[in-house]
Amino acid sequence: MSSVDQPNSSRHLTVSLAPGLSPGVVTVTGPDAPGVSADFFRILADHGVQLLDVEQANFRGTLNLAAYIGVVAGSTEAMRQALTDELSGREMTVTLDVDDELEGSRARSTHAVIVLGNPVTAEHISAIGQTLVDHGANIDRIRGIADYPVTGLELKVTAADPTPGGSAALRQALATVSHATGVDIAIQRAGLTRRAPRLICFDVDSTLIQQEVIEMLAAHAGREAEVAEVTERAMRGELDFSESLHERVKALQGLDASVIDDVSRMIQLTPGARTTIRTLKRLGFRTGAVSGGFVQVLEPLARELGLDFYRANTLEIEDGKLTGRVIGQVIDRDVKAESLKEFAWSNGIALHQTVAVGDGANDIAMLSVAGLGIAFNAKPALREVADATVNHPFLDEVLFMLGIDREEIDAADLEDGSYRRVPLER
Known part of the structure; x- marks a missing residue:
């Protein structure tokens, strides 16, 4: 499929033809079978062909093999006939175009x-x-x-x-x-x-996991609805995150600290999260998470996934009870961005080699400083500044955005025994 032809020789590979040869394009198309490629190149060799570019593809049993060649002009009809005689019995179609005006090798896509x-x-x-x-x-x-x-x-x-x-x-x-x-x-x-990317940093709530942890904690206090409403306004960017966090955490005052463990056991990873982290680590990425949620929940999750770094707020606990306060620095949008910079610096990685993935206004600064910012099922405020957006509930899409295809992922999973495909709901 070609939308418009705009030849530009400066964008093409420059390969010199040997003296006495003319440029041509030869293709064979038909049912794939063992030996087709070997016969194709044997016949080209018999006619002294110079190879300048080759592309072969097998699409669901149909082979398409094309070569940009240099060929002695007087031998073209004999070569065409030899290819046809050899391959027509395999239901292969042969085409050969020779023209001194033919353009050079394929364009370097931008x-x-x-x-x-x-x-x-x-x-x-x-x-x-x-x-x-x-x-x-x-x-x-x-x-x-x-x-x-x-x-x-x-x-x-x-x-x-x-x-x-x-x-x-x-x-x-x-x-x-x-x-x-x-x-x-x-x-x-x-x-x-x-x-180039070598480091990736995820938001946690509604990104790496499916839930909002503070709402799960608030449910134990019977105040889930009011906390959820404040969370939604903060994620849309209507409220200062730090102020909204303090307001929501107050609702947790007096809860037994054991509810943190209860909530941790209820956490559901976003579909594709394990595959995504596992694949990125295989490729040598440093992986991490920075969250406006709570480190007491994030820490065991980070260990389970094998994250290299993580940062989140700390709930204050006194006498086994939540005080309704957080201690230390609040992880707001600016701190998220600074955390990404710190993680990159400590690993000797330039910012243009980083990726950030998030869903809310609290992630705006982090996605803005990353080399690639991906909005995952995000609020409009974040989609406006993101380099790419994902609107399906599968974290695997982040891998595809990075140019990593499913075949590569599945092959690695099959090799180490981690391959599985969960049936999708329709």
């Missing part, structure tokens, strides 16, 4: 566009393709990156303006498409920098 949804339809991709056309961008390649728990596609794109910041209007237009269609769309610069 950006990657990730599309995630359940489902993803042709209408969604059509809308995205038209948006790219409208902004002078070209789709170079498309590949599938996920079939669980959502469908994921990666579009390699060449933007009209590949300079830093040059795709801002395209980014905003894709965000509009995402909002209108319900699929998650993220655009990132392509190249080695996309694989």
Whole structure:
């Protein structure tokens, strides 16, 4: 699928043809079978072909093998006939185009566009393709990156303006498409920098876990509804977080400290959380969490997941009872951002190599200073500043946003025995 052709030789690989050769493109398409590729290259070798670029793909049993070649002009018909004679019996179609005006090797894509949804339809991709056309961008390649728990596609794109910041209007237009269609769309610069992140920091409540811990604690005091209302206003950015925290914690005064253990046992991780942390650690990421919740709940969770660092508020306990106060520094939005910087500095990691994931206004500063800020089922205030948004309840999507595909994840899980797929509710 190509949205618009805008050749630019400066964006192409420059490989010199050997003297006496003309450029050409040869493709074979048909049912995949052992030996097709070997026969293809054997015949090309028999005709003295120079290989400049090759791409092979197997899509659900159909093989597509293409090569950009240098070939002696007088031998092209003989080579075409040899390929046809060898492969037509396998129901393979052969095409060969030779032209001195043929463009060089494939374009170096400037950006990657990730599309995630359940489902993803042709209408969604059509809308995205038209948006790219409208902004002078070209789709170079498309590949599938996920079939669980959502469908994921990666579009390699060449933007009209590949300079830093040059795709801002395209980014905003894709965000509009995402909002209108319900699929998650993220655009990132392509190249080695996309694989640069080395540290990731998660918010906890409603991000790494499904619940809001303070509301679970307040339920033991019979004040869950009023605390939930204050939490919601704080997450929307309508209340100062520090003030709202003190107000909500007052509702816990007099509770037996054992309720903390009760709540900890009730914590439910967000679907995909274990897979996400496990995969990131395999890739050498430093992983952590910074929370406006409470360290007494976060600490055992961090140990269970193997997080490298964590920070949260501390509930004051006297004589086995909660006092209704927190002690020490309140973990508000500014402290969250400073914590991310501190975690990065202590691990010798530059800020542009960091990722932050959160859901509320309290995460705005943290996502803003991170190299990549991902809003996870977030409030509007956070979505406005995030680099990418996830609107499905699966933390695995963070991996796909980072260019890690499902096949890689599953292969590693199968190898160490941790592979499992939980049936999805429809």
